[in-house]
Amino acid sequence: MFERIFVALLRLYPSHFRKVFQEEARQLIRERFRDETGLFRRFRLCLDLIVDLAIGLPAVWHTTAPEATTAPVFLGAENVPYFRVLDEERTSPVPFLVGSAVTLAALGLFSFVMSHPPRYIPPPGAKNRLSPIEVVMERLNQPSLTGAVDNRQHEAATPESKTDVPEMQPSRPAMAVAPLPRRVPVAPIAVAPPTGPASHPQSAGPGAFAGVAIRSFANQNFQPEMQQEAIVGTWQGLLPDLRSVVRVSVTSAGKVTVILYPMNQGGETFLATFADFRDGKLKFYIRSIDGTYEGKMAQDGLSIAGTWKEVGSSRFLPLHRTAR
Amino acid sequence: MPKQKLSPLPSAAFQILLALADSDLHGYAIMRRVEEQTEGRIRLGPGTLYGSVQALLEEGLIEEVSHPGEPQSGHERRRYYRLTTGGRKVARAEAERLAGILRVARARKILRGDYV
Incomplete structure (x- = not known):
């Protein structure tokens, strides 16, 4: 199976490179798979081919890029942009089909992710800590700043009617509360x-x-x-x-x-x-x-x-x- | 601007030139010879091997030759490569450059006489 995969990956090389060396490269891969048997040697072979693909493929594309040697194709007038033909091969429809399929799949995946946002996952070890929503709930449960002030005034006037309201931290205005008309x-x-x-x-x-x-x-x-x-x-x-x-x-x-x-x-x-x-x-x-x-x-x-x-x-x- | 593919000479290309120094070889044999002469440190994959072979062919440092024992047509026909005179000069120059570096390393007592 790996042999077929690596042979198929030879299609990633430039076409003019494949014209000359594809058959030899294919034969080299087959012979290495034939000779290098055993778990360790087979694993090393796959690693070699992956590294070779990662390093050799960009190098081949960089060093064997075709030169624009054909005559420019004029469009019938001077001072008009023209282009040169770099490759004599006709473009296969397969790349367009594969590119379209990949694009559609990416768009579908993106739409799915956008319509199904991930849930909040608390960080590890946060079992005994407050979650963000619990922090907000705690702040909501604190009496408002206005209410606390009014409460202290009320307690000063009538100490016997002391309530259990905790004092509000002035540095933590939990939320804006409209002033009440009465104490x-x-x-x-x-x-x-x-x-x-x-x-x-x-x-x-x-x-x-x-x-x-x-x-x-x-x-x-x-x-x-x-x-x-x-x-x-x-x-x-x-x-x-x-x-x-x-x-x-x-x-x-x-x-x-x-x-x-x-x-x-x-x-x-x-x-x-x-x-x-x-x-x-x-x-x-x-x-x-x-x-x-x-x-x-x-x-x-x-x-x-x-x-x-x-x-x-x-x-x-x-x-x-x-x-x- | 033409690309300077072999300046400086890459290690893989130098090893291929050394492998072809005494006999004509096909691609797989070159790969095995390089593995042997580097004690397994360099195992050329198809991309590196044939990328280097293509560059060496274009620079005229090696040439393709027909082998009398191989069929002249068909998919199984192998290409054999031979070191040219220019390729031998380049390989010698690279080896002398490395030998000079080796002498300096010995003079600086970085290397002892155990090597080479």
């Missing part, structure tokens, strides 16, 4: 690990997961509707390919807002064009990425069965309540 206590959001086999990151493969955190602000003057009270809490869901975190919040005016934090967009965020929760159904739409989420909350209020729809694709995305 409000901020409930800490603790994102628990996903529970259940369907939402466990390892069970979903090495891909990153996206979580949905729904956070509310308890305002003493805020009169939320029953529907929005039902969704107050923290929710998480798996979305293996999105690598994004969606944060949903309910403002004091009762308006639902959604911000998408993609992991691979260099910190760029997307504000939902539309977000709503009513009749037990959560729905939001992000125009810039043409993504829509629609889900219905279960009777026990612990899960939301929904679907994330992006351009041309639709994925089932269940959300699970992790904290109230």
Whole structure:
């Protein structure tokens, strides 16, 4: 088999070289395969021929390039570009067919890779470290800077009503939060690990997961509707390919807002064009990425069965309540 | 501009000239002779061997000869090559150049008398 391969590779040499030496080269390869038997000698022979191909082939093409010795082909007028015929052989259609097939295969492979991006694979030894998506989730769970300041003021005024809100690191403004119209206590959001086999990151493969955190602000003057009270809490869901975190919040005016934090967009965020929760159904739409989420909350209020729809694709995305 | 194919003389081409110094050989025999005279360090493949042979033919350092024992036609006909007078001069000049380098190496005590 190897003999046939190396004989076939002689076709890579220039045609005028093959005209003179192809038969001899073919015979040389056959005689070497005939004489050099045994595992070691056969392996050494194949290595020799590969090295010879790598070194000898460019050298032959470089040193035996044909000279343009034929008369130039004039096109019937002076000062008109002309060309010389370098090879008397007619070009075979095989190179064109092979080139076309290779080009089509490369384009097909490129299209397939572009339409199926590889999943996020954590680096080795990162088992106990936070993944990028978990880092974002951790930042999302920290109270906002405005809320923390207001909270400290509230604690100073009423020490007996001390809450468990951790202090915000001023050097780490997690996200832009619009100033609240009133001083409000901020409930800490603790994102628990996903529970259940369907939402466990390892069970979903090495891909990153996206979580949905729904956070509310308890305002003493805020009169939320029953529907929005039902969704107050923290929710998480798996979305293996999105690598994004969606944060949903309910403002004091009762308006639902959604911000998408993609992991691979260099910190760029997307504000939902539309977000709503009513009749037990959560729905939001992000125009810039043409993504829509629609889900219905279960009777026990612990899960939301929904679907994330992006351009041309639709994925089932269940959300699970992790904290109230 | 014509290409300077054999300036300086490549090692493979020099070994081929040495192999043809005392007898006419075909390609496979040249390859075996070179392997023998270099103690297995150089095993010429078809690309290197016939690329060098073509360059040596074009420079007139070797010539193709017919061998009386070989058929004159057909696929199995082998080409035999012979060292020309010019090729012998070039081989001698290259050998003297290498001998000069060897003398310098000995004078600098890089090589001892064990070699050559």
